[in-house]
Structures are given as structure tokens and as C-alpha cells.
Amino acid sequence: MAVTQDRPTATPLDVARIRADFPILGRTTPDGLPLVYLDSAATSQKPNQVIDAEADFYRHHNANAHRGLYLLAEEATDLYEGARAKLARFVGAPQPETIIFTRGTTESTNLVAHAWARRFLEEGDEILLTDMEHHSNIVPWQLAVRDTGATLRYLPITDDGLLDLSVLDQHLTDRTKLVAVTGMSNSLGTLPPLKQLIDAAHAVGALVLVDGAQLVPHVPVDVTELDADFLTISGHKMLGPTASGGLYGKLEHLEAMDAFLGGGHMIDEVFHDRSTWNAVPFKFEAGTMNIAQEVGLGAAIDYLEALGMDAVRQHEIEITTYAIERLLEAGATVYGPHDATVRGGAVSFWYKDVHPHDLATILNEEGVAIRAGHHCNQLVMRRYAVPATARASFYVYNTADEVDALIDALAKAEGVFGF
Amino acid sequence: MALDEIYKEVILDHYKSPRNKREMADAPLTCSKNNPLCGDEITVYVNAEAGKVLEVSFVGQGCSISQASASMMTESVSGKTVEEVERLATEVRTMLAGDLEPDEDVFGELVALKGVVKYPVRVKCAVLAWDVLQEALASDGAAAGSSPH
Numbered sequence: 001m002a003v004t005q006d007r008p009t010a011t012p013l014d015v016a017r018i019r020a021d022f023p024i025l026g027r028t029t030p031d032g033l034p035l036v037y038l039d040s041a042a043t044s045q046k047p048n049q050v051i052d053a054e055a056d057f058y059r060h061h062n063a064n065a066h067r068g069l070y071l072l073a074e075e076a077t078d079l080y081e082g083a084r085a086k087l088a089r090f091v092g093a094p095q096p097e098t099i100i101f102t103r104g105t106t107e108s109t110n111l112v113a114h115a116w117a118r119r120f121l122e123e124g125d126e127i128l129l130t131d132m133e134h135h136s137n138i139v140p141w142q143l144a145v146r147d148t149g150a151t152l153r154y155l156p157i158t159d160d161g162l163l164d165l166s167v168l169d170q171h172l173t174d175r176t177k178l179v180a181v182t183g184m185s186n187s188l189g190t191l192p193p194l195k196q197l198i199d200a201a202h203a204v205g206a207l208v209l210v211d212g213a214q215l216v217p218h219v220p221v222d223v224t225e226l227d228a229d230f231l232t233i234s235g236h237k238m239l240g241p242t243a244s245g246g247l248y249g250k251l252e253h254l255e256a257m258d259a260f261l262g263g264g265h266m267i268d269e270v271f272h273d274r275s276t277w278n279a280v281p282f283k284f285e286a287g288t289m290n291i292a293q294e295v296g297l298g299a300a301i302d303y304l305e306a307l308g309m310d311a312v313r314q315h316e317i318e319i320t321t322y323a324i325e326r327l328l329e330a331g332a333t334v335y336g337p338h339d340a341t342v343r344g345g346a347v348s349f350w351y352k353d354v355h356p357h358d359l360a361t362i363l364n365e366e367g368v369a370i371r372a373g374h375h376c377n378q379l380v381m382r383r384y385a386v387p388a389t390a391r392a393s394f395y396v397y398n399t400a401d402e403v404d405a406l407i408d409a410l411a412k413a414e415g416v417f418g419f
Numbered sequence: 420m421a422l423d424e425i426y427k428e429v430i431l432d433h434y435k436s437p438r439n440k441r442e443m444a445d446a447p448l449t450c451s452k453n454n455p456l457c458g459d460e461i462t463v464y465v466n467a468e469a470g471k472v473l474e475v476s477f478v479g480q481g482c483s484i485s486q487a488s489a490s491m492m493t494e495s496v497s498g499k500t501v502e503e504v505e506r507l508a509t510e511v512r513t514m515l516a517g518d519l520e521p522d523e524d525v526f527g528e529l530v531a532l533k534g535v536v537k538y539p540v541r542v543k544c545a546v547l548a549w550d551v552l553q554e555a556l557a558s559d560g561a562a563a564g565s566s567p568h
Contacts, residue, residue, distance in 0.1 A: 355481065355483060356482070357483075373456060381458065387459070387481060
């Protein structure tokens with residue numbers, strides 16, 4: 001199943017031109033080797049356009065947003081709200097007010113766990129998660145059920161790294177009030193069938209939160225078409241600054257929810273004993289926000305839209321296909337689906353007898369940056385009985401040559417370990 | 420080059436042929452820890468009496484540095500007093516922080532770990548076994564030599 005099958009053919013990415021926009025990709029290691037950055041699932045690099053947008057904000061427009069009555073304050077507010085409108089359009093949200101700015105997916109999930117789950121859940125209710133969730137889509141719910149008496153259930157995963165939908169009916173019942181599921185696994189790469197899960201959840205009256213940390217940067221997303229209730233968005237994984245990102249929520253939910261953090265600007269009126277809340281989305285944006293970072297995220301969205309998200313996804317399919325093929329050839333075990341059309345570009349693997357930490361250190365000597373560890377996916381590690389994996393992940397600026405550099409560096413690990 | 424230092428023969432040797440890697444069912448002291456960043460796991464078993472460490476063994480899984488460090492540790496502490504072990508643990512930590520040039524007479528093979536200084540994120544891997552050992556010793560006042568009367 002090709003994700004982009006029914007879409008017009010995307011113009012292929014001009015990766016050489018893209019790379020010229022990322023100054024960091026031109027640097028070398030202390031040994032003079034070119035940098036091969038294969039850890040975009042942890043955080044993406046930033047193009048000049050984003051770096052400049054953030055710097056330009058501080059140089060020319062800096063003021064607090066939604067506060068002052070002077071020129072700079074108006075400019076800052078316009079830029080900040082302009083970024084909100086861009087993010088709303090980017091994920092197919094019906095109106096900008098349905099986007100709350102946050103520091104990223106972790107904060108977004110915690111916001112829903114506090115302001116929605118703690119308000120509406122009670123004993124006997126269930127939240128359905130999956131065994132491939134990132135810790136940031138597990139722990140906030142563990143804390144929420146501790147306070148509400150609700151319970152957590154987990155949809156298992158198959159040996160091939162897919163959600164085991166054959167047992168969905170047993171896990172998704174009229175007790176289920178929320179399904180919180182990743183849009184793309186950060187260790188297995190898996191793309192769960194979101195539309196199917198959302199329709200099934202709605203059929204039993206449950207809401208669905210989609211963890212978009214890996215999904216939104218890599219795949220065209222339309223929350224209206226999906227009918228998702230919540231979508232968490234990480235800015236720094238999609239070319240934006242760290243501490244940028246947001247939460248999409250259906251307006252009716254956002255209005256019914258409790259406030260999250262209390263503070264300035266989230267209120268309407270404050271009395272000695274109580275307060276009333278500002279309108280959505282400001283009800284959830286307490287204190288001075290990450291204004292310059294969200295403005296930078298707006299520039300990242302402009303950049304991705306100019307590339308075209310269909311082309312971004314097509315490039316990911318191509319480079320992931322090549323990477324998996326070469327890793328398997330080299331004798332590595334690759335976790336998750338091997339068909340790149342049903343997965344993203346975060347590729348976890350184990351290379352021969354070399355522990356992932358040792359591998360990452362050896363690859364680093366060759367200028368190749370990969371991640372090693374449990375990737376905040378301890379449930380996945382346990383499922384496949386490994387203490388950790390090595391992970392290479394790809395984005396718009398990665399090339400087949402860089403995959404080759406990874407494979408060449410693997411051979412170096414063999415030398416060190418004397419195979 | 421740098422790698423030759425860190426993966427010296429001695430580290431690889433201890434990784435591939437770990438010493439004292441076994442459970443000690445009747446050990447009076449035991450402690451387990453993992454490194455949440457990377458999933459290294461080590462359980463240490465200690466047989467100590469009257470302030471003296473008689474025998475130490477370990478089980479676990481993880482990278483070459485964490486497992487070799489545990490293996491070397493078991494050899495380096497057996498037969499020492501708890502006080503000597505505590506002192507050595509402090510010195511190993513200081514060496515791994517880059518603040519001590521180790522005395523080979525005292526350190527023996529542990530000297531091989533000093534290459535880890537260049538890889539700050541991996542210092543945690545090297546000290547994990549020592550953390551576990553010290554916690555095991557601290558769990559028992561008698562073994563530490565404190566007088567029961």
C-alpha cells in the first residue's frame with residue numbers, strides 16, 4: 001500500500017539544494033571527516049530560514065505577545081498568531097484557535113492528561129495505549145489514572161512490528177474513554193492505521209489522541225480528514241526550534257476541558273477566591289510563551305510546504321528502502337516492518353555481536369551520528385528481548401551516500417571487535 | 420588512535436571472557452541497578468565479613484564498557500577491606516572524571532578504563548558496577564565494619 005498512491009506525483013526533492021540551507025551539515029569532525037547526521041528522529045537540523053526567522057524576531061520585532069499597545073507588541077503578536085495559523089493549516093485544522101502552542105509533544109500530552117483526563121475520567125474508565133508508545137505517551141496517562149481510578153490497557157504488537165489488530169475488539173470496549181496512539185513509532189518506524197483506529201474508537205464513544213512527534217514532520221497529515229480528537233506536534237523534529245510545537249484539539253473538547261497551567265493571560269477575570277478563563281486557545285497558554293520559537297516553527301512550515309509534504313514522504317520512502325536493504329545485506333537485524341511504504345524513516349537495528357553503545361561510539365569516530373539506547377521505548381525493547389538498539393533515522397537532507405557511509409562504518413566496528 | 424585506548428585489549432578481553440560472572444545464591448549482600456539512559460543492567464553479589472570483602476560476582480547485560488568494568492571490578496576488590504574498596508571506588512570515579520592519573524600498582528587492569536574519559540556520556544557505563552557494589556556494601560552496616568555492640 002503506497003501512502004501517496006492517490007496523490008499527484010510529487011516533485012522529487014533536490015537534496016543537494018536542501019543541504020545548502022543547513023549550515024551544520026557542512027561542518028566536519030575533529031578528525032576532518034564530514035558529518036553524517038542520522039538522528040533526526042531525536043531532533044532535526046535547522047535550515048538558515050528557521051535560524052534567521054528566530055534571529056530576525058529578536059533583532060527587529062521582540063516584545064511580549066498579546067500584552068503591549070505599541071508597534072513592537074503588535075508585530076510580535078502578529079508573527080506569533082501568524083505561526084499559529086500556519087501550523088493549523090499544515091495539519092488540516094479547521095481554525096487557528098484549535099491549535100495551542102506548547103513546548104512540544106510531551107507538554108501537549110501532559111496538557112490533555114491534566115485538563116481532559118483528570119476532569120472527565122473516573123473509576124471503571126479505561127485508556128487504551130499500545131505497546132509501541134514512547135514513554136511520553138505512557139507516563140502522563142499513568143499519572144492521570146493514579147489520580148482518577150481509571151485503568152490503562154495496551155494493544156500488543158506483532159513480531160513484524162505492527163499493531164495486533166486481531167485483538168482490537170477485546171481491548172477497545174465501551175469502557176474505553178480515550179485511545180492514545182502514536183502516528184509513527186520512533187523505534188520501529190511503524191505507521192499504525194490511524195483512520196481505522198479512530199473510526200473504531202469513535203464507534204465505542206472513545207476519543208483519540210494521536211502522538212504526532214514522528215508523524216507530522218514526515219507524512220502529510222489532515223486532522224479533519226482523520227477526525228482525530230487531539231494531535232500532539234513537535235516543532236524541533238520538523239526543522240523548527242527546540243521548545244516549539246503544539247496541540248491540536250477539536251474545539252468542543254478544548255472548550256469543555258479544564259485549564260492546565262495557571263498564570264498570566266490564561267484568565268479572563270481574577271477574584272480573591274476564583275478566576276474565569278480566557279477563550280481557547282489562550283486558556284491553555286499561561287505566562288510568556290515561547291514566542292520566537294513558534295515564529296521559527298512558522299518558518300519551518302513554510303520550508304516544508306515549499307518542498308511539498310508528498311515529496312518529503314516520497315524521499316523518506318526511498319532512503320528508508322535503501323537503508324533497510326543495505327543493513328540487511330550487511331548482516332544487521334532490522335526491527336519493525338521492512339516495507340518502507342508502511343513505515344517511517346526511524347530504523348532500529350542490531351549489528352552482529354556489537355552492543356549498540358559500542359557501535360554508536362565506533363560510528364562516531366567515523367563521523368556518523370546515530371542513536372543507541374532504548375529510545376524511550378522500553379516496552380518495545382522488552383517485546384523484542386533486547387536491552388537497546390542502534391537507530392539511524394532520516395530526513396529531507398539525508399542522501400544515499402550517507403547510508404553508504406553508515407554501512408562502511410559498520411565494517412569498521414567489525415575490525416574493532418576482531419570478527 | 421583514540422579507539423585503541425578505549426577498546427584496549429584488556430577491555431575486550433574482560434567483555435568477551437568476563438571474570439566472576441555468575442550468581443552467588445547464598446551471597447549475604449546483593450544489589451541491582453540499571454542505567455536508564457541505555458539499558459545496561461548489573462547485579463552484584465558480595466560475600467563480606469567483618470569489614471572484609473571476601474568474594475564478589477556479577478551478572479548483567481550491556482555494552483563492552485559496562486560489562487568489562489564490572490568484570491575488572493570483581494577481580495580488583497576481592498580480598499580488600501571495605502574501607503579499601505570504598506577508597507578505590509572513589510579513585511576510579513575520580514579517574515573517570517579525568518581528575519586523577521591512576522597509579523598502576525593500585526589500579527592494575529582498571530587503568531584500561533581511563534580512555535573512557537574521552538567519552539563523557541559513557542562514563543556512566545563504566546561506573547555502574549561500582550555504584551551497585553557500593554550500594555550493596557552500604558546496605559549492611561556489619562560488613563562495613565561498624566561494631567554491633
